[in-house]
Amino acid sequence: MAQRVLVTGSAGRIGRAAVAAIAARGHTVVGLDIRPSPGLPPAQVFVASLLEQDKLSAAISGADCLVHLGATPDDAVYPRPAPPGDVDNFEDELVPNNIVGAYRVMEAARKAGVKKLVLASSGQVIVGHRKAGNIPVRAEVSYAPRYLYACTKVFLEQLGQVYAAHYGTKVIAVRLGWCPRNPGQVAELTANPDDQDVYLSPSDAGRFFVCAVDAAVDRLPPFAPVYVTSRPLARERYDLGPARDLVGYEPQDCWPTDAGTF
Ligand SMILES: NC(=O)c1ccc[n+]([C@@H]2O[C@H](COP(=O)([O-])OP(=O)(O)OC[C@H]3O[C@@H](n4cnc5c(N)ncnc54)[C@H](O)[C@@H]3O)[C@@H](O)[C@H]2O)c1
Structure with missing residues (x-):
């Protein structure tokens, strides 16, 4: 059945792919981003921040599902200094966009009665396990975040658990693999065969978000962390089983398909 879906971060690298795929599936997509979102009718676009309460409430009104991608992503090159020398702009970008923004959007969803939230987390919340060679990393492992950006994604997941536990909202926290946003990140991936997995x-990102939107709410557990990557070239680093079992996600691409198509 066609649903109304709010996609935050709809102008971004993954947001544009999610919007196109969900709309192609026949759902009504509303986009919210601080930048103009291409590919949507003007009446379905909110050029606004997650922190603008009125516009966020208007955007989410009537939504069946929230796909929350709006955030400051991780653009740092590794290795990099640990806090306090971490290159992330924690106080001016990560806190407002990734922490306060996550709270505001979940609160707006609760007030609007949205039944399903799909939250963009990151493999960086458990990357310590991957770097220690404990692969494929399972969904239920303890958090092992890297740097401040990853800590904001731990917060996002844990806030999702709170909303799932207290309000009966179904929450999927999707720990996304690496979808490069610029030629520099493509070069980083080219130089690191492990990351290509x-x-x-x-x-594939669009494919996953369609599966998540289509998934029947009453068949989902309250809170589910899942990993989503394309097909690994050499070894499965993240356990892709939960995304397959929960929403039927099957990756079809592998590195470097469309990596440099921005
Ligand atoms: N691309 C990856 O490799 C990757 C990996 C893991 C997780 N993620 C997560 O996936 C999501 C999308 O990432 P992306 O690669 O498309 O990044 P992106 O920077 O291309 O897109 C993020 C979008 O969010 C918007 N945004 C930021 N703060 C906002 C605010 N306060 N209000 C409204 N909009 C705001 C930006 O304008 C941008 O268009 C992010 O949450 C990111 O942390 C991305």
């Missing part, structure tokens, strides 16, 4: 193509 966690590459996520824009089309």
Whole structure:
């Protein structure tokens, strides 16, 4: 059945792919981003921040599902200094966009009666396990975040658990693989064969979000962390089983399909 879906971060690298795929599936997509979102009728676009309460409430009104991608992503090159020298702009970008923004959007969803939230987390919340060679990393492992950006995604997941536990909202926290946003990140991936196994193509990202939107709410557990990448070239670094079992996600691409198509 056609649903109304709010996609935050709809102008972004993954947001554009998610919007196109969900709309192509026949759902009504509303986009919210601080930048103009291409590919949507003007009446379905909110050029606004997650922190603008009135516009966020208007955007989410009547939504069946929230796909929350709006955030400051991780653009740092590794290795990099740990806090306090971490290059992330924690107080001016990560806190408002990734922490306050996550709270505001979940609160708006609760007030609007949205039944399903799909939250963009990151493999970086458990990357310590991957770097220690304990692969494929399972969904239920303890958090092992890297740097401040990853800590904001731990917060996002844990806030999702709170809403699932207290309000009966179904929450999928999707730990996304690496979908490069610029030529520099493509070069980083090209130089690091291990990371190529966690590459996520824009089309596979879109494919996953369609599966998540289509998933029947009453068949979902309250809170589910899942990993989403394209097909690994050499070894499965993240356990792709939960995304397959829960929503029927099957990746079709592998590195470097569409990596440089921005
Ligand atoms: N691309 C990856 O490799 C990757 C991996 C893991 C997780 N993620 C997560 O997936 C999501 C999308 O990432 P992306 O690669 O498309 O990044 P992106 O930067 O291309 O897109 C993020 C979008 O969010 C918007 N945004 C930021 N703050 C906002 C605010 N306060 N209000 C409204 N909009 C705001 C930006 O304008 C941008 O268009 C992010 O949450 C990111 O942390 C991405």
